[in-house]
Amino acid sequence: MAEITHWADVVADEVLTKDKKHLVATGITPSGHIHIGNMREVVTADAAYRSLVDKGTEAEFIYIADTYDPLRKVYPFLDESYAEHVGKPLSEIPCPCGEHKNYSEHFLEPFLEALDHLGIHPKVYRADELYKEGLYKEAIKQALVKKDQIAEILQNISGKTPVDGWNPFNPICNECGKINTTTVTGFDMDAETVDYSCSCGSSGTVSMVGGGKLTWRVDWPARWKALGVTVEPYGKDHASRGGSYDTGVAIARDIFDYEAPHPIVYEWIMLGKKGAMSSSTGVVVSISDMLKVVPPEVLRYLIIRTKPEKHIRFDPAQPLLTLVDEFERLQANEDANSYDKRVIELSHAAGLCHTDIPFKHMTTIYQVAGGDFDKIMKIVERAGYDAQKEKCIRELADNVGNWLEMYAPPFVKFSVMEELPVQTASLSDMQKIFLAAFSDIISQMDEISGEDYHNLVYSAKEAGSELNSAIVTAMELDPAEMEVNPKELFKAIYTSVLGQQSGPKAGWFLSSLEKDFLAQRFMEASKYRP
Structure with a gap:
């Protein structure tokens, strides 16, 4: 091919x-x-x-x-x-x-x-x-x-037939200062001047140098x-x-x-479903505003990836995350074909800041840290990213913070509750038993990654696993009769930390929080009785 x-x-x-x-x-x-x-x-x-x-x-x-x-x-x-x-x-x-x-x-x-x-x-x-x-x-x-x-x-x-009195040069009226209300009445090549009359009632002469435009x-x-x-x-x-x-x-x-x-x-x-952008109609997203919410190379990618003769539909809300994801996946693909590599090459430019932190992950990090940059940097280091590019990380954090404020849909936003959420009262006995066992296990682990958290939760449905055994024992059930739905366990996690039944990608979310905080919160939730 x-x-x-x-x-x-x-x-x-x-x-x-x-x-x-x-x-x-x-x-x-x-x-x-x-x-x-x-x-x-x-x-x-x-x-x-x-x-x-x-x-x-x-x-x-x-x-x-x-x-x-x-x-x-x-x-x-x-x-x-x-x-x-x-x-x-x-x-x-x-x-x-x-x-x-x-x-x-x-x-x-x-x-x-x-x-x-x-x-x-x-x-x-x-x-x-x-x-x-x-x-x-x-x-x-x-x-x-x-x-x-x-x-x-x-x-x-x-x-189209030019109107009577049409002229390729529009003098600027010396009286009213307007350029679209004048009519040329003569010109002098040697003096390099143009004579005019204006609808404001005045007439005069202007220079060919700065006195009007074609x-x-x-x-x-x-x-x-x-x-x-x-x-x-x-x-x-x-x-x-x-x-x-x-x-x-x-x-x-x-x-x-x-x-x-x-x-x-x-x-x-095209701006979402609003149609073509136009300053005169107010259907716009300014470049300055966009650069507040998305890395510049992603904006370049938006244009570079599409042939000029094809229209582009742009939405700065949830679809923006899809655009960023697409760019990041293509950029990370070492086996990309020559065309895709060229797209990425033209999307980059000298002087543009770049970090290896995915935009979506930063939306989680930023909200867990409450926008505090020192806390953001601690989470970045704990997650294993290159923390040396502090300037680039700050730019990305600012992008994410602005996006969350200006365009993010409500379901993307969350806040880590300082106190145990009242919604914890809705947790079932199995969810509370899971949180207690989960707390015990992670408190004994020296290092735990987002993938570790994710795998631990899913291990709860496997007979013989530490979490499954803890749940079976606490509920005094026959292992063959008990079914554990990981979806319900994730709901317990989000409820006890965020006060809502869903949240960001669990691995990124849990690894962004201090392990000791999670262990204490889960144990507290497991014991909560309204």
Whole structure:
């Protein structure tokens, strides 16, 4: 059977047939919370870039924040006072919290911090700075001169006729500061200026350097040419027939004399049953929030394991544990095939913290320790994990603590009761006899692992075992007539420690608790009479 090639390597092989030097670009408009749906674009770009580098290619990786785009509306997460800023470039609007340089930085800065945490390190550009530095000046001149040709391209490919007065350049009004309410009335190539009138009633002149921006369908191909982009992922909305990529290809070729970059079209990430994530609708889980609850390599894995053209359904509650389990099993599989090994390789990145403690086990350790990190470390050492990676263990513990608080379903949560739970009164005689015998046995053992605890409980149903014999003797029954159900014994354990009939994986749970505490609690429960 032929080996499967990972999609990122397929992309790299395809673009290497065109050239041996490449620039991979990605970009997002920071108009709202940048969520894990947006993360798909950046991780996809990073995977393609890493594959090119792995193949010995001279490659660069950039991220462009579209900070010069206008604020489209007052989003649900904004105060109504932002109504006066609708239409202004994001970089020219006040920060919602007052702690950042402007509106766009309010959403961009935490996103860039998240990228660093994910091991993604592109060179970052801000669109407002690129326009103000004059990067687009020549493209603006060409677009203004070839306005009618661009309009014809847009009409022929998109099927939409540009409105009367349409222009590929949007000046920023000197009076109201808005970029989507102006109309170009003329331009001076020598002075490098553009004249405009605005719906606010004013008119004026702006420079081609920072005085406005190209419309999106022209801005995108102009950016390809100005920065030398050769590879770029984008969402399926841009990939529709007659969409912005199709028009971009023609504008890049016919207006800017540039070949469009190799496309990587990706599908949406769906949030549980709520549908596609969107900042404007509020259906989001921000990358920053996700990095609070799950290791960064698992978030990378969420994207890396699936071909870009297939949608991903993500649920941060119970299904998140399944995702983490899948990643951990694949990572631990020494016999994994080359494809799976490549998936894990691309999911890792330099600087990412890693520990050998399974996420699910840490959910048990964390709750047994009550979130106390010193207690967590003692349990980690007792469980035989590498306790030297304290920084990584702390990160994992923080992830688990946040997940338990923010997304964990109720049945996952528990608390070790400081006093004997009142629910112990419901235990049967056999359950109490079992707890007494169990207490005697474990108190005499020097070392006891989670597997030891698990095996001991199951040994109670085997005739002749120490636990079985103790139960038979105490109940004064004929061994042949007595049946011991381990499920009922586990219920006794959880009831006496947690006050509930079920709990986390028994081996991990019991080995996380002090042996002496368990022996005393079980004996106390066995003697309890309401």
